[in-house]
Amino acid sequence: MSENLTPSGEPSYLQYKGRYRGIFAWIFSTDHKRVGLLYLWSIMTFFIVGAILGLLMKMELISPGKNIMGPQTYNGFFTLHGIIMIFLIVIPGLPAVFGNFFLPIMIGARDVAFPRLNLTSWWLYMLGAVVVLTSQFTGGGPPDTGWTFYAPYSFQTPTNMLPAVTGAFILGFSSILTGLNFIVTIHRMRAPGMSWFKMPLFPWSLYATAWIQVIATPIVGVTLLMIIAERTLNIGFFNPALGGDPILYQHLFWIYSHPAVYIMILPAMGAISEIIPTFSRKTIFGYKAIIASTVAIAFVGYFVWGHHMFTSGMSGVALYTFSILTFLVAIPSAIKVFNWVSTMHKASINLQTPFYWAVSFIFVFMIGGFSGLVLGALSTNVHLHDTHFVVAHFHFIVFGGTGFAFFGAMHYWFPKVFGRQYDAGWANIGWLTFFIGFVTLYGPMFYLGIAGMPRRYYDYVEVFHGGNIISSFGAIILIAGAGIIIANLVKSAIYGEEAKQNPWGGITLEWQVPSPPPLENFDEIPHITKGPYDYS
Amino acid sequence: MDNNGKPHIVPYKNHIAVLAVLLILTALSVAVTSIELGPLTVTVALLLATAKALVVLIYFMHLKFDNIIYSIMVAFVMFSIISIIVITFLDYLFR
Numbered sequence: 001m002s003e004n005l006t007p008s009g010e011p012s013y014l015q016y017k018g019r020y021r022g023i024f025a026w027i028f029s030t031d032h033k034r035v036g037l038l039y040l041w042s043i044m045t046f047f048i049v050g051a052i053l054g055l056l057m058k059m060e061l062i063s064p065g066k067n068i069m070g071p072q073t074y075n076g077f078f079t080l081h082g083i084i085m086i087f088l089i090v091i092p093g094l095p096a097v098f099g100n101f102f103l104p105i106m107i108g109a110r111d112v113a114f115p116r117l118n119l120t121s122w123w124l125y126m127l128g129a130v131v132v133l134t135s136q137f138t139g140g141g142p143p144d145t146g147w148t149f150y151a152p153y154s155f156q157t158p159t160n161m162l163p164a165v166t167g168a169f170i171l172g173f174s175s176i177l178t179g180l181n182f183i184v185t186i187h188r189m190r191a192p193g194m195s196w197f198k199m200p201l202f203p204w205s206l207y208a209t210a211w212i213q214v215i216a217t218p219i220v221g222v223t224l225l226m227i228i229a230e231r232t233l234n235i236g237f238f239n240p241a242l243g244g245d246p247i248l249y250q251h252l253f254w255i256y257s258h259p260a261v262y263i264m265i266l267p268a269m270g271a272i273s274e275i276i277p278t279f280s281r282k283t284i285f286g287y288k289a290i291i292a293s294t295v296a297i298a299f300v301g302y303f304v305w306g307h308h309m310f311t312s313g314m315s316g317v318a319l320y321t322f323s324i325l326t327f328l329v330a331i332p333s334a335i336k337v338f339n340w341v342s343t344m345h346k347a348s349i350n351l352q353t354p355f356y357w358a359v360s361f362i363f364v365f366m367i368g369g370f371s372g373l374v375l376g377a378l379s380t381n382v383h384l385h386d387t388h389f390v391v392a393h394f395h396f397i398v399f400g401g402t403g404f405a406f407f408g409a410m411h412y413w414f415p416k417v418f419g420r421q422y423d424a425g426w427a428n429i430g431w432l433t434f435f436i437g438f439v440t441l442y443g444p445m446f447y448l449g450i451a452g453m454p455r456r457y458y459d460y461v462e463v464f465h466g467g468n469i470i471s472s473f474g475a476i477i478l479i480a481g482a483g484i485i486i487a488n489l490v491k492s493a494i495y496g497e498e499a500k501q502n503p504w505g506g507i508t509l510e511w512q513v514p515s516p517p518p519l520e521n522f523d524e525i526p527h528i529t530k531g532p533y534d535y536s
Numbered sequence: 537m538d539n540n541g542k543p544h545i546v547p548y549k550n551h552i553a554v555l556a557v558l559l560i561l562t563a564l565s566v567a568v569t570s571i572e573l574g575p576l577t578v579t580v581a582l583l584l585a586t587a588k589a590l591v592v593l594i595y596f597m598h599l600k601f602d603n604i605i606y607s608i609m610v611a612f613v614m615f616s617i618i619s620i621i622v623i624t625f626l627d628y629l630f631r
Contacts, residue, residue, distance in 0.1 A: 187605075215613055249623050302616055303623055315630035321623065
């Protein structure tokens with residue numbers, strides 16, 4: 001019997017013929033796996049656009065003076081780059097793609113709790129994306145505020161703010177609905193015998209993330225509505241001339257947007273927590289400690305938003321409080337790193353591409369994390385705020401963390417998703433090129449920031465030239481690496497060798513179903529009797 | 537485990553009582569704006585809004601009759617929001 005059929009002969013979700021044909025069989029499918037792939041194609045498309053914008057910015061910065069664009073275009077580019085990368089890629093990122101695809105399978109369910117709501121989330125995501133991108137081509141020109149839409153500039157700029165803010169508002173709804181769906185799915189649809197402490201760590205990370213999505217996202221939704229009201233009705237929430245407070249905007253924005261960093265990073269950590277035990281062929285070290293640290297990061301992460309505002313004019317009490325809380329959140333993050341490293345200790349490691357991504361994730365995440373402590377300390381933050389040091393820090397965390405985990409997860413679950421195996425040689429070359437490009441691109445920015453180069457300027461003085469040349473060449477190497485990876489995966493999805501059911505020897509539930517899985521995942525819902533990483 | 541909570545049929549008078557309480561609290565939140573409370577203005581407004589939300593949650597949305605897990609979830613969310621507001625006011629009150 002072919003491995004692509006279940007014992008009862010049910011075809012895979014890719015072969016299944018439903019009510020619709022062609023593209024409609026995808027965009028109207030409520031199957032969680034197809035919805036996951038809809039997100040994957042959408043996100044990869046936006047990623048290519050966002051990455052090209054980033055590359056063009058680095059080409060502008062390759063030497064002092066105007067090279068390929070002027071200041072207004074550069075402002076529009078970094079705004080669009082930020083909006084695309086944050087709202088369209090890293091926030092939905094792992095939960096929307098791999099969460100949708102693997103959460104039901106990993107907890108032994110046939111689908112998410114609300115399949116139609118799940119598809120609605122993708123439609124809202126696409127609607128929000130279209131509205132955001134419309135802002136680039138209509139009205140008074142591309143928004144130039146940066147992705148943070150800071151007041152008072154965001155209600156004063158003549159550029160086309162309303163579609164950008166409205167689109168971000170719609171994208172928030174997509175995120176909330178996905179979070180709600182995952183919370184209900186995890187509470188109500190776990191297989192018999194799967195108690196909370198028999199649930200794998202990726203679903204655990206999705207659970208913590210889903211709570212952030214549900215609780216924090218409405219706050220930014222309301223804030224964006226306030227910006228719309230400010231621009232259209234001139235109310236004065238944030239306008240000092242009308243008695244408003246611009247710092248209130250920063251509070252409201254970061255109350256969401258800092259936890260949003262954890263929406264990005266927690267599922268990434270969850271994916272890494274799946275990859276490392278599989279390729280170490282060992283039970284994960286400190287399973288409950290990782291769960292506790294996941295929940296602790298999600299919880300404490302709510303209360304550290306003020307570290308984005310240390311130079312904004314907050315009270316001294318608020319400054320000290322946010323600084324202390326920021327240092328606290330480093331503890332659970334460090335616990336995870338210790339657990340991953342301890343899992344690898346004395347393990348028979350199977351060196352495959354997903355494992356390379358996982359260990360490089362730890363490397364870049366550690367650099368991003370430690371540089372975060374430099375920014376979390378009040379005294380050093382004052383010097384480094386709004387410099388390239390900050391740009392380096394958050395790219396190491398957000399792109400290094402989420403991006404490396406995303407590509408790691410992509411390679412780890414690729415055989416399961418597409419039923420085909422990728423070319424391991426090209427995958428390793430892609431990873432190495434990407435890694436070298438990443439460190440070359442963002443590493444020099446730490447130096448540039450410490451030397452005093454501000455962010456969001458299209459030009460600089462001669463003294464910053466050396467670091468910028470290295471960084472710009474790093475961008476070219478990174479784009480080459482991304483090109484190799486994407487080309488290899490796309491080619492392999494079509495022409496790759498047929499994958500085995502369990503090519504890595506994993507023991508979580510997704511490896512117990514055929515590759516690719518059948519429409520309803522399981523012939524019979526499994527009964528869970530032991531922990532998710534029991535290699536004994 | 538019973539996931540659906542206690543079986544219940546709520547009489548109409550309960551809904552009318554909820555409506556009355558909400559109207560009274562709304563009137564109170566308007567009336568209180570005429571009193572100069574200084575830094576406590578926002579606190580009072582938030583307390584009245586919280587009271588209204590609790591009445592809706594507990595009686596109108598039947599949280600009272602549901603499994604305890606839902607009350608715990610709502611309490612957790614409320615605790616988070618209250619903590620966020622308190623921390624925000626560490627800026628405004630000490631600025």
